[in-house]
Amino acid sequence: MSDTLLWYTTRGAGAVSLVLLTAVIVLGILSALRVQAAGWPRFLTTGLHRNLALMTLVFLALHIVTAVVDPFTHLGWLTAVVPFSSSYRTFWLGLGTIAFELLLAIVVTSLARGYIGHAAWRLVHWLTYASWPIAVIHGIGTGTDTLSAWLLAITVTCVIAVVAAIGFRVTAGSRDPLKEPRTNFQAAAQRRETR
């Protein structure tokens, strides 16, 4: 395979991974919002969220493998594991490694959710809100043609989608109908210092 094909595949897979990750985040938020429609039960949103998350990992692997084996940038396997260990664009590439490892943690804990329990899973899942921005900045910083229109356009679209979804999630508040009454009751049923 010629070097440039590798290099273009890395860039293509990177962009696709970003789009997929964005879709995963939006679907995750829609799941939390318990979105439902005719012919679209809630488990469909969650199922798609899960399938696309695994798909993101596949294309991310493609992105990383083609980047590492590309002789033009001679990164070496360490780059993919240890952040900021590459000579080429150290900082920006380091961000990519971090985003990747955060995503790995999120996916592993999601697959092991039955064993680690809901609370632990939920804690790690919050890392998504760190992993995604880091991935976006990695994409912008590492992209040699950072100002190329197509990558910028994709990135901006993805940012808008996620920011909108987060905005909607925050304004909607908790979907657990018992959250507020439960908090009120617990305030009244708490231990007070006995005289």
Next chain:
Amino acid sequence: MRLAVDRIKCDGHGQCAELLPELIRLDDWGYPIIARADVPDHLVPMAQRAVAGCPVLALALQQRTG
């Protein structure tokens, strides 16, 4: 195998009823009513999918003596 809901963890997502309509329906407030606790063998795979699908892991599949 027997289906059991942890009522305190359950927060009315409703996915279990969507995934296992044969055994679970929702009450007027969106919380699961288990029509029949013991799961016939042919429904065990789908029951496992409902257990894994519960967003807060409130549904459990126990051995019959559970």
Next chain:
Amino acid sequence: MTRLLDGRDLTLGAEGLAEHVERLGPLPAAGPSFIDVLVRSGLSGRGGAAYPAGQKWRSVAAQSNGAAVVIVNGAEGEPRSLKDRLLMTKRPHLILDGASLAARAVRAKHVVLYIGEEHHAARESMARALAERKDEERRLVRTVAAPARYVAGASSAAVHLVDDGIATPTTAPPSAHERGVDGAPTLVQNVETLAQVALIARTGSSTGTLLVTVAGGVLRPGVLEIQAQTTVAAAVELAGGASEPPDAVLLGGYFGTWIRAANAWGLPLDHDTLQARGLSLGCGVIGVLPGSRCVVCEVAGIMRYLASESSAQCGPCFFGLRALADACTRIAERGTEHVDLQRLQRWSTEVSGRGACHHPDGAVMFLQSALTTFPDEFAGHRAHLRRSA
């Protein structure tokens, strides 16, 4: 036969340790072998569930490896019940004797006095009595205030409060006797039960008496110590008789059952006999509803209270009891519509048994007993011209 309230007059203050020992003798030295005596006595719990005390101790002792915990349950969250407070303020040493016997029998490492936060007199009386006890007993005991909520008296709520400071029931299993305070097997026992145990340890057999609170339309409402099998009519007479001819009796407090007055008079007051008839004496409240009061409005008021006492942890209980209370209130205030009665039936079946604790089950049992005992009153209820107070 020695009874719980024997000894000094109840209008005086609490009985001190000296007078207690002089009257009943010192606390008998009884270890785990005492559990067999308790089982033979047939004593049933007086907290409301009427679970045989001996068996409860046995199951905790079986799991205990010397680190068990005893919770002395004096929460008494039942609004109309006064018996636990009476015992705590008048005969505290009977309760502390029972607690010590329990601690030794189940090899507990500490004892918690769990007393209602609003029962100030009871807390002070128990604190004074505790100060009189021997050091090695006192060392084991600490006092915790039970929040004034209906569910706070449930054993899992008591354990949860002692552990994490919040008196909300938790999902069972595990139940308290398997994994309670700090994960240790925990015996949660009502104060009256422990007082009965203190007498059983001395006489070898049950006193055969029980404390009841007669409430509502009677001339002298209050706590009575009656011989088991005493009839409801006799108990009401002891409480000064009905202030006006009653229609209905609520037996067992808010998780109890409604009975038409005519059918209630002859009922024998004894946990096991009533249970055999599908009735329950619960925490011993005998509520006499004066004939002038409308049972439907009374039920609606109590259902509103029970709905607001849901700890809002389980959807079916929180929303279900509200929906039932709403429907009862509509019937009480605007007269019965057939759809309301249908909904009461459907929601009752949907709510019962679908909570982590027994709060929804008790409330539905209370409502269903009213619906089956007073079908005509509910079916034909009309809004009162002038809303009774």
Next chain:
Amino acid sequence: MKPNSTPLSKVSACSQGRFSGRVNTGAMNGNTQDRIRARDAAFRLLNRLTTGAAVGALAGVGVFGAVSASTIPGITTTSQSASTTTSTSTGTSTSTGLGSSSTPVNSASSGSGVVVSGGT
């Protein structure tokens, strides 16, 4: 109605107004057979969307790769044949014949057909 006799309900029984119930309007209340059909249809849709997304993603790698090739001026490449077809290094030939899943991947992210109803 003589008000003086003591009621059994707790005197301070809260009488704050009506409790507003939250009634579930989800599609879950149809009969069981309909709900079973709805579930199975939803799974088929899930599989179609997932495969569509996979194909779209693969195509995306090719498209984005090609686009980035054409927009980089002056990079001397050993092989000039920056292929514009959607074949990619992973070798799976993805002919664009899959007309049916014509909706590109990002349609999944926009969740076409998804109406946000949420609880009341």
